[in-house]
Amino acid sequence: MERLDCDRMFVAVMETGSFTGAALRCGTSHGQASKLISRLEQELGVNLLRRSTRSLTPTEVGLAYYDRIRQLLIDYDALNDAVRNIANAPSGLLRISAPVTFGTSQLTPHLVAFARRYPEIELDVNFADRLVNVVDEGFDIALRIGALSDSSLVARRLCAIRNVVVASPDYLARQGEPTHWQHLEQHSLIVDTNFRDPWHWPFLDEHKQLHLQPVRGHIKFSNAEVCLEAACAGLGVARIPVFVAGKALKEKRIKPVLTTYEAPPVALFAVYPPARYLAQKSRVLIDFLVDAFSAQPEWEQGW
Numbered sequence: 001m002e003r004l005d006c007d008r009m010f011v012a013v014m015e016t017g018s019f020t021g022a023a024l025r026c027g028t029s030h031g032q033a034s035k036l037i038s039r040l041e042q043e044l045g046v047n048l049l050r051r052s053t054r055s056l057t058p059t060e061v062g063l064a065y066y067d068r069i070r071q072l073l074i075d076y077d078a079l080n081d082a083v084r085n086i087a088n089a090p091s092g093l094l095r096i097s098a099p100v101t102f103g104t105s106q107l108t109p110h111l112v113a114f115a116r117r118y119p120e121i122e123l124d125v126n127f128a129d130r131l132v133n134v135v136d137e138g139f140d141i142a143l144r145i146g147a148l149s150d151s152s153l154v155a156r157r158l159c160a161i162r163n164v165v166v167a168s169p170d171y172l173a174r175q176g177e178p179t180h181w182q183h184l185e186q187h188s189l190i191v192d193t194n195f196r197d198p199w200h201w202p203f204l205d206e207h208k209q210l211h212l213q214p215v216r217g218h219i220k221f222s223n224a225e226v227c228l229e230a231a232c233a234g235l236g237v238a239r240i241p242v243f244v245a246g247k248a249l250k251e252k253r254i255k256p257v258l259t260t261y262e263a264p265p266v267a268l269f270a271v272y273p274p275a276r277y278l279a280q281k282s283r284v285l286i287d288f289l290v291d292a293f294s295a296q297p298e299w300e301q302g303w
Helices: 002-016 019-026 030-044 060-087 100-117 169-175 181-186 224-232 242-250 280-294
Strands: 049-051 056-058 092-098 121-127 141-145 154-161 163-167 189-192 200-204 210-214 219-221 237-241 255-257 266-272
Touching (some): 002 030, 100 121, 141 280, 169 255, 224 237
Parallel strands (some): 092 121, 092 141
Antiparallel strands (some): 154 266
């Protein structure tokens, strides 16, 4: 198995850019990382890396070897998982990335239920609003909301997510209710800067054509839950995901506006690296989440 250790270390060096980073990922020392790479180069009879006091850079052969060995290791691990899990319960480390607000407010209860059902799977969940590099950062699955930009990943749609424009009854009583997106120019706006394009709010016109309305926020937050609280407090009109606003809508703390022009929903996806054999631990989580979100989500009910 030493050759496998060498290959895994080489992939880690390529993806972290240093022996130190690779050693941390693989749980070993800097010296052991360097030793494994030297053994691999000696066995192959080629130089895979150019070493200097400041950096490590791959040779042309090293780049070609990395492209092939990385996928072979993915397939090898997935095949091992698949064979092992034919007779045994799914097990092993499962690394997941999800957006912060959706992860903490909606995903967490399902992950708790999943952990109870599959106690042999070790969950490592990272909540982050940046688009993580699934492959380079070693994630098994990432949840993404909206259009997907990385076509190299496999995607499974979980559900639709609507974004609604809302304001409190108190604010609307004082300032009047906008009946067209152009009226937003006359209102105080609360902008969630965590949207991919926070400065243009999408609407569908009378001909079902998409219109992007430029907005200027009087109040700006990088978190949807804080935007919701500001809207409930009567500070202005906000555009908020329904999975955040659903409870406040049920309680009538806010009211949806401009519903005639509501833009189409975006989708929630589970994305994962392509592999000939999808690891059983990943497969059972994806199936679990599909079941959890396939019916009308709770946040869409009762308002």
